Amino acid sequence: MSDDAANKARDYRDTLFLPQTDFPMRAGLPKKEPQILERWAEMNLYRRLREEAKDRKPFVLHDGPPYANGHLHMGHALNKVLKDIVVRSRQMGGFDANYVPGWDCHGLPIEWKVEEAFRGQGRKKADVPPSEFRTACREYAQKWVGIQSDEFRRLGIEGDWDDPYTTMAYDAEATICAEFMKFAASGQVYRGSKPVMWSPVEQTALAEAEIEYHEHTSTTIWVRFGFREAPKGLEGAEVVIWTTTPWTIPGNRAVCYGPGLSYGLYEIQEVRGDLDFDPWTKPGQRLVLADALADEVKAAGFVERWRRVEDVPTAKLKGAVLDHPLKGFAGGYEFAVPLLSGDHVTDDAGTGFVHTAPSHGQEDYFVWIEHGLSLENVPYTVDETGAYTDEAPGFTGERVFVTEGKKTGRDGGANKAVVAELLKRDALLARGRLAHSYPHSWRSKAPVLYRNTPQWFIRMGRVGDGGLRDKALKAISETAFYPASGQNRIRTMVEGRPDWLVSRQRAWGVPITLFVGKDGEPLVDEAVNRRILKAIRERGADAWFDTDKSVFLGDAHDPADYEKVEDILDVWFDSGSTHAFVVENRKDLTWPADLYLEGSDQHRGWFQSSLLEACGTRGRAPYEAVLTHGFVLDPQGRKMSKSLGNVLLPEEITRKYGADILRIWAASADYSEDMRIGDEIIGSAVDAYRKLRNTLRYLLAALDGYDAGEAVPYGELPDLEAYVLHRLNAVDAEVRAAYEAYDFKAAWRALTEFASQDLSAFHFDVRKDTLYCDAPASKERRAARFVMHETFERLVRWLAPICPFTAEEAFLVRHPEEAESGSVHLQLFLDTDENWRDDALAARWSRIRAVRRVVTGALEVERREKRIGASLEAAVLVHASDPETRKALAKHDLAELFITSGAAVTEGTAPAEAFRLSEVPDVAVEVRKAPGRKCARCWKVLEEVRPPEELCARCHEVVEA
């Protein structure tokens, strides 16, 4: 038997102090996380968090309510995870960060679903009593609140899940009414009118989302408008408009021209004679048209020859007034029709002049308002069935569309009647037909129309008048935005937005609890309001609809004098009031909230509705700061959609990988932009998780049996341990600052880079020898363990907001005494001794680590050449020409740091073949085989190792002891 064989026979493995832990390398998160959740529920972690923090300064992140409809998608998950990271990091940072989740429960999508359900039972909405319908909506919303609640909790979101808020709670509904009453009482509410998309078949207003576009063939007409008083040079000329909706002509109140277009005056010289009918155009007619469209009009009007008389500058059109083409008919069209400038007028199609009926089009309406014209002059020309009212004199009763029977959706008599009358009055230039995309109701599939209806508005005011708009703009300037660009974005929107249209003709929502007097003004009476609110608080919104108005009006008002408003509030007003019924009303929260955190679409949504609501009632924003995040996209940066088949659900990720993985994804990406997610990206999160988990595992294993008595005073620590404490101090500052600034990816980066570079690849690697081989009582080993202990306690806390499950698991393995009722989430971030900071020490160590990189590079060359395998087979000679470097290297056991069996430093000139790295110019390294024999216990190659024991002096001593 050779000596080598004898060596192998002697195994010193059980004389080593190897790391040991129950913390498994493989997490099994999909199984483990639900168990941890169960434990948190059993110990009532949420309550414990509140009790623990009851004397601390509150930090209120107010939850923007998701809509209680459908399973969670990735956007929900991202949003709630970000919120949870904020809440947990603030709680651990020393605040009482109470989080109350909530849901938005009213509104159209739920109505649709419930309607659908009734239809499934063969019942039309009209046949269902309103209170039964609302009850069904309530039950539907409640069902989804429960489902989403479970789904959110599975993601590890901590909060008051036992007592969340909903916008449909009776108390919430009452507060929402009360908030609206404040607007009414302060004169900020008015009844105006506005064209809305209306389905004459279903006799209801439609939201944008209820509209689909289909091809529809419309009758088109070119109509001539004469001047009431012609501008100079335009005597006898007429302005020509083109429209696809002749029935809107009785509603015409203006004609718009494009301020940037070029117009000309055209005189017809000859009409076509080759036709078997007489064109309506006549020689001698003088028409004003956009030059770009003149040829089209010429063809449409069968004009053979005309001449362009002259330019018509828009300055000449400005302020001009036309006659209505039906002037003189039925005595109803005698009013002036102004020519208005409108940016929406283009020369793509038509004539360059746009017939403007403020009752029947959004743009028409806005142009009218922008020119400061009164809504009193805007007629209600059609009723809810699409039939002309007597505000369309001469046409009363004619319908725009057929609303019943086989021909539903076809043209009613309105177009025909109008065309006939125009023709009779010689106001038509031509007519035609056009197949084009036209809005239809997605329920009845019948065409819809724009119809002027009375609506309630909250007045914004104009910039500078001290109204709601000014208050909101001031509040915006006093709010912090993350990222800062959000401030600009919402400011632009608030500056330009129209008055807030708050009424809806719907069933499922909070009623507009107003009585309107004969003067059209809402009644403001505290006593009446108290009765209304009491009823709603007790019986919900139904109370408003179910109760006779005399009950609310009491003795002071005659019910005959008041109209009860049957509209409901825009759901944005509901959610805009959450700050009132949640943040302000709940005793466990404080107003204003410290933070609102939502997707960037909420600049127009919740951030704004909350802002306007609070500014209108309290004069300031309901939040101190606003944080926005982007949208979740697929790996190619496209939005997720069913049709693209690229939808990835949070549930799939928690099922396959675990919530901590999803949370890592959310924390490590830049939420200020849109975020991509897919297999590869999740794979990165999984890899990062594994690395970090193993670092934690190594710490737990190395700290097996660690006792606080092993601690070594700072002054007696080896330089390496002092350096690690310095790094702890630095990383602690970095991580805390990052959390504070809501920069989670910076926190994550600091944390993972520290774990992987400073710990795993450096401190652990260097200290393995000490840990495994030194006597347990040795100061170096105790120092290493002490520092690892300090490291673990910090690392696990820094990690807790991002990976609450894994942090908890590791914490409990380390602290079995907490197994009963403890939690890492009840801990605070640990204060880190400022004395640990030592910049001079850190500077020395960055030199040392640079030298170490040269050494590992040199060892790699030897490995390539097959001269060594393990680094312990080598001894290195470091040539350092810079005295500072030599100074940094002095006093250190360099072999230990390089994990070689020998190391020496010299200032002598290095031979040419010595290894160098360009980025470390003053250092060169020579590698030799370490002389001596391999210690059978610590595997160092040393000359002191001798048979038969085959141990080095240190190991001999430890084994003997």
Place this chain on the structure above:
RNA sequence: GGGCCGGUAGCUCAGCCGGUUAGAGCGCACGCCUGAUAAGCGUGAGGUCGGAAGUUCGAGUCUUCCUCGGCCCA
């Protein structure tokens, strides 16, 4: 069409007030170790910084235009 935002290695991100050969982590390739082992360590290959023009001695960094993508509007 308008407002706002963004496009840096395969992926996720750094890159301060413009200043030497653009960095990190992960992944990948190769190697070592086998006493963190479905782990650990090391080495290496990857980028004309979306494109073009301009300002400047000098631009990933400033300006303009274009392009692609996102959100919100029209």
